Each structure stands twice: as C-alpha cells, then as structure tokens.
Amino acid sequence: MTGATFDTATLYGLCGAALVGIGLFGLVLDPKPIRKILAFNLVGAGVFLVFGVIARRGAAAGFGGDPVPQALVITGIVVAFSATALAVTLVQRLSSAATDAGQPGQAASVPPKGETGTPGQGDAAS
Amino acid sequence: MSLLADLFTVAAVTLGLVFFVAGTVGIIRFPDSLSRLHALTKADNLGLGFIVLGLLPQCAGVFDALKLLFIWLLVQFAGATGAQLVARVLRREERP
Amino acid sequence: MTETAFFDTLLVVTMIGLAIWMIVVRDVFAAIIGFMAFGLLLSLVWLRIEAPDVGLTEIAVGGGATGVMLLRARGLASAGDAMNAVPSVPFRVLVGVLAGAVALFLGALVVFPPAVAPTLAPLAAEHLASTGVGNPITAVLMAYRAFDTFLETVVVLLALIGVWSLTPDGAWGARPRVASADVPAPLLLLAQWLVPLGIVIGIYITWVGADEPGGKFQGATILAAMWMLVMMAGLRSAPALSSRRLRIALVVGPAIFIAIGVSGFHFAGAFLAYPDGLAKPLILAIEAGLLISIAAMLGMLLAGPPLEGDRP
Numbered sequence: 001m002t003g004a005t006f007d008t009a010t011l012y013g014l015c016g017a018a019l020v021g022i023g024l025f026g027l028v029l030d031p032k033p034i035r036k037i038l039a040f041n042l043v044g045a046g047v048f049l050v051f052g053v054i055a056r057r058g059a060a061a062g063f064g065g066d067p068v069p070q071a072l073v074i075t076g077i078v079v080a081f082s083a084t085a086l087a088v089t090l091v092q093r094l095s096s097a098a099t100d101a102g103q104p105g106q107a108a109s110v111p112p113k114g115e116t117g118t119p120g121q122g123d124a125a126s
Numbered sequence: 127m128s129l130l131a132d133l134f135t136v137a138a139v140t141l142g143l144v145f146f147v148a149g150t151v152g153i154i155r156f157p158d159s160l161s162r163l164h165a166l167t168k169a170d171n172l173g174l175g176f177i178v179l180g181l182l183p184q185c186a187g188v189f190d191a192l193k194l195l196f197i198w199l200l201v202q203f204a205g206a207t208g209a210q211l212v213a214r215v216l217r218r219e220e221r222p
Numbered sequence: 223m224t225e226t227a228f229f230d231t232l233l234v235v236t237m238i239g240l241a242i243w244m245i246v247v248r249d250v251f252a253a254i255i256g257f258m259a260f261g262l263l264l265s266l267v268w269l270r271i272e273a274p275d276v277g278l279t280e281i282a283v284g285g286g287a288t289g290v291m292l293l294r295a296r297g298l299a300s301a302g303d304a305m306n307a308v309p310s311v312p313f314r315v316l317v318g319v320l321a322g323a324v325a326l327f328l329g330a331l332v333v334f335p336p337a338v339a340p341t342l343a344p345l346a347a348e349h350l351a352s353t354g355v356g357n358p359i360t361a362v363l364m365a366y367r368a369f370d371t372f373l374e375t376v377v378v379l380l381a382l383i384g385v386w387s388l389t390p391d392g393a394w395g396a397r398p399r400v401a402s403a404d405v406p407a408p409l410l411l412l413a414q415w416l417v418p419l420g421i422v423i424g425i426y427i428t429w430v431g432a433d434e435p436g437g438k439f440q441g442a443t444i445l446a447a448m449w450m451l452v453m454m455a456g457l458r459s460a461p462a463l464s465s466r467r468l469r470i471a472l473v474v475g476p477a478i479f480i481a482i483g484v485s486g487f488h489f490a491g492a493f494l495a496y497p498d499g500l501a502k503p504l505i506l507a508i509e510a511g512l513l514i515s516i517a518a519m520l521g522m523l524l525a526g527p528p529l530e531g532d533r534p
Contacts, residue, residue, distance in 0.1 A: 006333075008230050012267055013332030015234040019241055021325025026245035028317045029309055034250055034295055038257055041288060042241055045264055048276075050328055056271040058341030061348075064272025067358035068342040071367060074279045074359070075374045078439050078516075081283045081291070082381035085523040088295045093388040096530060203416065210408035 013053035019046030033091040037084055044080045048073045131183035138180025145173035159216050163209050170205040174198055230270060237263050254292045261285015274435035275359045278427070282443035283520075290450075290524060354502030356433030363437065364505045368494045372479050375512060378519045379472060386463055389527040395464035396528035401456035413455035420448035428513050432506075438513045445513070446520035453525060460525045468518065475515030479508050 019042055026039030051069050058066030149169025156162045178198040185191040237260065244256045261284050268277030309317075346358045346366065353365040363371045389396075428441030453460050461468040482504050483494040490497045496504050 008226070009271055010332055011227075011230050011234055012271055014329050015237060015267070017325045017328035017332060018238050020328055021321045022238070022241045022245060024321040024324055025318055028321070029314055030245065031308065032250065034292060035245075035253065038253055038292060039245060041257065041284075042244065042260075045260070045284065046328075048280075049264070049267065050332060052268060052271050052273050052276060053332060054335075054340075055273065057335060057339040058343055059272065060341050060343040061346070063343045063347065063358055066341045066343045067346045067362050068367065070273045070276050071359045071362035072370070073273075073276050074363070074437070074439055075370055077276070077279045077284050079374055079377055081288050081520075082378045082523065084288050085291050085526075086381045086384045088291050089385045089388050089526055092295050092526070093390075096390075200416075200419070203412065207408045207412040211406055214406055214408075 009053045009056045013050055016046045016049030016053060019043070019049065021046075033094075034088070037087050037091070040087075041080065041084060044076070048076055051076075135180045135184055138176045142173045142176030142180060145169055145176065149173060160213065163212055163216075167205055167209050171202060174201055233263060233266060233270070237267070250296050251293075254289060254296055257292065258285050258289035261289065275357070275431075275437060275440075278435060278437075278440040279443075282440050282447075286447070287443055287520060287524060294524075294526060352498070352501065353496075353505070355505060357431060357435070357437070359435075360431050360437055360505075364508065365496065365501060368479075368483070372476070372483065372494070375476050375479070375516060375519075378516065378523075379476065382472070382519050382523055385523060386527055389463070390530045393528040393530060393532040395462055396532040397462045398460045398522070398525040398528050399532060400450070400453035400460050400525050402454070405454075405456045409451075410455045410457075413451045413457055417448045417452055420444055420451075424448065424517070425513070428509060431509075432502075438509045438516060442513050442516035443520055445517035446524060449517065449521040450524050453521075460522075463528065468522070471514055471518040472522075473515065475508070475512035478511035482508060 023039045023042030023044075023046055027036055027043060030036055030039060051073055052065070055065040055067075055069035055073070058069070060066070146169045149165045152165025152168070153162050156165055175198055178194050181194055182191050185194065240256055240260050240263065244253045244260065247253050247256065261280060264284065265277040265281040268274070268280055343358075346362060349366070350356070350358055350361055353361045355361050355364070424441040424444035426441075427436040427444060428438045429436075431437030431441070452458050482496075486493055486495040486497075489495075
C-alpha cells in the first residue's frame, strides 16, 4: 500500500481541505453572527481533519497513527468548544443589549422588568 | 459453527439495514411529521436491534456482547424520549 | 479495498454536501441540526483514519455539546439589521476564489506529502512503559505533553470566566436558568433513569482511557450532559455562580495538576515530571480531579450565564 499515492488518508485529507474552504466562505460572507460561529466550527473541523490525516501517515511502532497530533486534536476540539461557548454568549449579550425588549428566541422569556436601571439604552440603540 | 454464526450475522445485519433503508425512505417520503417520526423510530428500534443481534455472535466475550445490548437499550430509551418530546411540540403547534 | 473505498467516497461526498448545505440553507435551526449530523459523520471519519479517541471526543464535544450550545442562541439569528446585510456579488466571487485557493493549497499539501512522513510514534512507544498507561494518547496528554493539557484546562476555565463576566448587572451571582417552565413528563423520566447510568458510563470511559480509547475529556462531557439533563428536567437547579462548592469543583483539577507539577521540581527534577514508578498513580489522581473540574466547566458553559432579570 506504500506505492499508492491516493489512499484513504489522502481522500479524507482532501475532504478536510474542502471543509476549510467551505467554512471560510461561510465565515466571511454570512452576515449572521450565529452562522459565522457555525462556519468557524466547520473550518476547525477541516483543520483537525487535515491534522488527523498527517497523524495517520505517521503511523509507526504498531500504532494506527501518530498519537501526538491525535492528542493535540482532542485538546483542540475541547478548546474550540470553549471558544464557541464564549462567542455564543457574547452574541447573546450583544443582541440583548442592542434590542432592549421584544427579543426573539430564548431571551423572549425574560420579562422586560430587567432593564429598569438603563432607560437611556433603548434610545441609543434605535 | 463459525460459518453458521457468520451467516446469521450477515442475515441479521442485512435485515437491520432493510429497516434503516425503509426508515430513511419514510423520513423523506411521508407527508406529515408524526408519520416521519414513526418511520424514524422503526429504523432506530428494529434496524439497530437487528444489527446488534447480528453482531452478538462476533463478540470476543460476554462483556462485549452485554455492552452492545446496553447500547441498543440506551438508544431505545433516548429515541423513545426524543420522539415523545417532538410529538409534544407538534401537538402544541397543531392547536394554538 | 474497493468496498471500503466506496464507503469512504460516499462518506466524503455526504459530508461535503452537508457542509455546503449548512452554509446555504436559510433556516438557522436546520443548519445547526445539520452541524450535529455532520459531527456524527466526522466521528466516523476519525474511526476510518485510526483515531478512535478523537472520534469519541468529536461525537461528544464537537458535534453534541457544540450543537447544543449553538441551539441556545439560534433565536438571535435575525437580531440587528446591520447584521443581515447581504454582500455584493463581486465580493462574494472574490471570497469564493480566495477560500477556494486556501482549500486548494491545503489539498496540495495533502496530495504531495513530504517523502518521509514526520512522526513521533516510535518515541511515544519507546517510553510508554515508563508512564504505566497503555493508551499512547493518554500518555501524550498526561505525561509527554502534560503542560499542554494543563494549559488547556486553564483555557476552558478562562472561557467560563469570560462567559460569566457577560452576566448582566444585577444578575451577578444568580443561578443560570436551564429548566423550562413546564418540564415534559418523558424528559423527567429520562433524567431520572438515564443519569445514574450516564454517570457510571462517564466514569467508565475515563477509567478505560488509560489503556483503551476513552479519557477524561470524553467522560467529562458525558457527565456534563447528565448534569444538563438533571438541570433541564428541573430535578436540581443550576448552582449559583457565587456557590463555593461549584468554584471548588471548578478548580480542584487544575489545582491538583499544579500541585503535582510543582512537586515534580523536587522529586523528579522538572515541572510536571513524575518520579519513577509513581507515574500511573499520579496520572490517575490528576485525571480524577480533572474529570470533576472539566465536567463542571463544560456543564456551566452549556448552562450559560444568568440572564437579565435573574436575581441572586
């Protein structure tokens, strides 16, 4: 199998490269913040996949892949999740600050009594 | 003995796949959400059930077999709950 | 070879199709569900390239937890007029060309790899026995590159502090609201029956991670999911941000990690070095602490900060 230049790993590596491209496209062009975060995760998935393919090619010593990049990808997935959590919360907070009341989605369950302390904010936003 | 086990595996997994295909066709083709839900749960219960059943003779030990069965039970449980919750939302949307 | 090649190709085509669909579909909710399905497929890919540990992490964190997190904010997609401006056609073409160029460049790197594939696998194998663990990935995470893992847990903790600092004034210290007003009976049943099983499974996945695919990140995500289930079903409300017990749970893992790392100076001559023969028990101690802390961090990240109007 060493002679073949186009093996399973190559196929998935190309898939990872395509995912990065698709994700970048969505990240730059989609105007909605949540969809930017989604596209960003797509880029991340593609990068991790390319990294995983490099790990697969480093298979040696009886392991199916190089464990060092694999471990780093595990670390990366968890960090990407934390970054997503922070980004989602930022967007949530941003939109609740921008549109004082009548917020669609989850924030709709919050009665508007919350912003009694900031009467001027609604005027500034509109 | 081993040949018989292999034949059983092939037959049961094939049957399971049939249910998955039928369930997928159902999700795509059925007109309303409740019917689609029905198709989905059939694929989950019977499809996965037959695949797990087929894989049992291939297990290295009793513990592995138990783990497979346990996974099937968990999927059943989660699937049933998910279907109930989706159906609840559907019913609420029907009569506002 | 041919039948697996068929399966591989099918998987790749489905994933790329799903990725494009996620970008173009109008409904944000559909895109997020598509992302979760994408995570499932991606974990299949990890199995195909011999990385079951990564597959487990992807299915739990990448697809599952990230999807749930995105669902929390799906209603905000329409917020703000400025955020809905559609870019002009030339700009879209330009971005398409540039994104395509990046993808092509990466693809070329994949198709024309270096003559000798770089690998640290022989080194990892050589010293595996001295760590006492059988899973090389756990050895990398907990011994060879323990510093990375330590910093990672701190990064997750920092992200949580960041999320918490977005709490509206006046709601600081309150409990995040997770449970809905009326909890459906099936959800309640699921929470009552699944959670004990899930806790066992989470600890099991962590425990077998020493020798087989698994580990604390995967186990902690399952524990965090069980905690979310309990909170969503209203069996227990989320802890208040000011809760001392919560804060202890959050830092116990990193604290054990630091303590053992610093004592490495004295006993083994370097930060995070383990004395001979004690590597396995020390790794276990760190992993146990990290399991609690990471589960608490992920759970609180999923729960989010208290919202406007919540009172401590």
